[in-house]
Amino acid sequence: MTDVNGVDRTTAGIDVVELVGENDLSTSAQVERQIGEAISAGRGVVVDMTEATFIDSAVLRVLLSGQDRAATVGVGFAIALGTTTGHAVRRLLELTGLSERLVIATGRTEAVAKAAEANPASR
């Protein structure tokens, strides 16, 4: 079950959507809404999964559509993984080939920097 997923607003014009614990079909709509609200406000998005222990393909769909929408709107998007990211998260990204298609960084700081590169609010 998910812990509390939060959103942090950075000064770089990036909202960090933090996925903590487990996320799946039962929470993907919440994650989609958090990502969508940031993009609608013209802010870039980092999805911080450094503390995510589990995601399923419903969450993966939300990440992919979020990245596509961010690109359409012209704001940055990146995903942060870390040493505490769960094996199931990394395995799902690897099996689906999305580790190649999604913009992935090591740690939140690097992810925010990557997202900010494509984010007009920070330029």
Place this chain on the structure above:
Amino acid sequence: MATDRQGFEIRVAAAAENVPLVRHALRAYLETVPMPEDRVAEVVLAVTEACANVVVHAYPDADGDLQVAADLDGDVVEVRVRDNGRGITPRVDSPGLGVGLPVMAAIADSIELGKANGSGTEVRMTFAVRDTASHPGSDSATLST
């Protein structure tokens, strides 16, 4: 729910909010068998995808059950995910990526789809109790889109 060294079975309403419940119960069962932690995580992922398919596809117009059973037979865990609805059928408005079945197939050592109890679908997967590093299932479930 019954959980012991020989077997596991759970039946819940096929609803998204019940999938974590099934996942946690299955993980607790798998922790009683000699399976590496990373392999348990992969099995739980494959079974979650099967459960999500039941929630999304099996009962488009009605309520129904999601049943998951698991048994350890030698060094193989067999997991069966069943519904009494229409099972895995094409749905043009599917909210998923369409990778659930390929992910299951890539993780499991074998996978069979069949009819359950005359109606509905049973997904039967087997998983060897062994380390991921020796697992041949680095097959991909790559998106073709």
